[in-house]
Amino acid sequence: xxxxxxxxxxxxxxxxxxxxxPRLLLAHYLREVLNLTGTHIGCDTSSCGACTVLLNGKAVKxxxxxxxxxxxxxxxxxxxxxxxxxxxxxxxxxxxxxGLQCGFCTxxxxxxxxxxxxRNPNPTEAEIRRGLRGNLCRCTGYHNIVEAVKAxxxxxxxxxxxx
Amino acid sequence: MTTNVAASFQYHAPSSVEEACRLLAKYKGGAKLLAGGHxxxxxxxxxxATPEALIDLSRIKGLSYVKAGRKGLAIGAMTTYYDIxxxxxxxxxAPVLADAAAQVADTxxxxxxxxxxxxxxSDPAGDLPAVVLALGAELEVHTARGSRTISVDNFFRDLLxxxxxxxxxxxxxxxPPLPARTGTAxxxxxxxxxxxxxxxxxxVVTLDKAGVCAAARVAVTGAGPHAVRAKRTERILIGKKLxxxxxxxxxxxxxxxxxxxxxxxxxxxxxxRAAMTIVFAERALTEAVGRV
Numbered sequence: 001x002x003x004x005x006x007x008x009x010x011x012x013x014x015x016x017x018x019x020x021x022p023r024l025l026l027a028h029y030l031r032e033v034l035n036l037t038g039t040h041i042g043c044d045t046s047s048c049g050a051c052t053v054l055l056n057g058k059a060v061k062x063x064x065x066x067x068x069x070x071x072x073x074x075x076x077x078x079x080x081x082x083x084x085x086x087x088x089x090x091x092x093x094x095x096x097x098x099g100l101q102c103g104f105c106t107x108x109x110x111x112x113x114x115x116x117x118x119r120n121p122n123p124t125e126a127e128i129r130r131g132l133r134g135n136l137c138r139c140t141g142y143h144n145i146v147e148a149v150k151a152x153x154x155x156x157x158x159x160x161x162x163x
Numbered sequence: 164m165t166t167n168v169a170a171s172f173q174y175h176a177p178s179s180v181e182e183a184c185r186l187l188a189k190y191k192g193g194a195k196l197l198a199g200g201h202x203x204x205x206x207x208x209x210x211x212a213t214p215e216a217l218i219d220l221s222r223i224k225g226l227s228y229v230k231a232g233r234k235g236l237a238i239g240a241m242t243t244y245y246d247i248x249x250x251x252x253x254x255x256x257a258p259v260l261a262d263a264a265a266q267v268a269d270t271x272x273x274x275x276x277x278x279x280x281x282x283x284x285s286d287p288a289g290d291l292p293a294v295v296l297a298l299g300a301e302l303e304v305h306t307a308r309g310s311r312t313i314s315v316d317n318f319f320r321d322l323l324x325x326x327x328x329x330x331x332x333x334x335x336x337x338x339p340p341l342p343a344r345t346g347t348a349x350x351x352x353x354x355x356x357x358x359x360x361x362x363x364x365x366x367v368v369t370l371d372k373a374g375v376c377a378a379a380r381v382a383v384t385g386a387g388p389h390a391v392r393a394k395r396t397e398r399i400l401i402g403k404k405l406x407x408x409x410x411x412x413x414x415x416x417x418x419x420x421x422x423x424x425x426x427x428x429x430x431x432x433x434x435x436r437a438a439m440t441i442v443f444a445e446r447a448l449t450e451a452v453g454r455v
Contacts, residue, residue: 003174022172022173025208045205046272058275060275061275064201064205065200065275066174066197068174071176116270133269134269134270
């Protein structure tokens, strides 16, 4: 009988309570228990950042977090970025600037970009590149990814002024 | 999907240090403490470590803080790299610690990884062990029955091995105030993929009013099985005006304590690490002296 423990996690605003094995990774919990397959698993060694999600507001690699560590916490995945049918500024930036090629790294890139802009709404190109250091794009599409984050930053700043 | 699946383990999330200590004692060495998990979980996933239980310290309140006082800085063991790099208190009191924390891995790892975890794990390529060695930190550890203080000079013992006993929990890192006219630096040759230190050198240098080196602490990580003080380098510096030539001569001895124990792996040969230890010691010392 495998060891099981009950966890409650709020994912993209919805509370979920599930029995899980302590060894279950947050990435597998999201993908296989909650069927939220937007979070990708790339390297599975906390290098590539494809599995990045926000856990209690902080970008983390969900392949290196146990689901039990998220118990009682809040998780935002790529599925939770759009609100009321409207893309998040970061998603719009990736759309407008064609910030993807194959798209595999994109969910992780976008979640990390959200974190970068939350901490620094007006980043330089160097700061964006440094912030994305833990996200690898095997298509090497970094140029447009950085442009996408710049566009998202500009749009967010403009949106903030309008309000 | 092919993926790394850990062997089964029990999971405990105690709410106090005392409870964590009791659990450690109960498992008699079969349990591992889980801090940020960014060193431990990769090992557990690869089954290089197969603990009977993980004891998660993240639910214990009051282990994540930065406090400044007359005796220097006190940092809770569960304080993350991000909290350290973004702390104005750390930037002011021990800028080299903030700077080194910002050089660890990437955004996501720094959000999760902790200072205490880094020291207790004693990864040979970890950044922070060298920095706390150079800063002369004291480490407070707890058991179910009491606490003791370990000088960082006696803490790192071997590959992934520290002076921590199996029933002890590292709770606080204390960093003494830096004297006036002190410059600090941490520089590393970073692995391009992981940003681990292939070689990293931390330097804390104090000059007297005449510009003569009054005190120096230099520590090397990445090069050998664990972070070490470069005491021969320190001895060459102390009592001298730190010209480029003196710095060069001192840096040439930075690998002396490592002797024939240089690491050799797919990232760098022992010979290359020995050469880079000298190069990065020279850079760290030059930067530190420039900041006095």
